[in-house]
Amino acid sequence: MRWKQFFTPVKSIHATEAKTFMAERSQDEFNLIDVRQPREYGSRHIPGAKLIPIAELDKRLSEIDSSKPTLLY
DSSP, X not given: OGGGGXXXXXXXXXXXXXXXXXXXXXXXXSEEEEOSOHHHHHHOOOTTOEEOOGGGGGGOGGGSXXXXXXXXX
16 A cells, blocks of 8 residues: 555655765665756756656656665755
8 A cells, every 4th residue: 555655764864974875885775866857857966866756756666676775865
């Protein structure tokens, strides 16, 4: 049931923590999702980030590997 996803605990981290997290792992060990709009993503994004605009996120959850940690920005 998709409504259960709203009760899954999440942790917010500061940008410096995210940088450290990414630096200590290879790109294939986590999901990096950019939730901005395509125009924003096109002008600048973190290399390796997948674009899934926030308005589409609930419909595209199957594109995210749930066995890996996920960073959204």
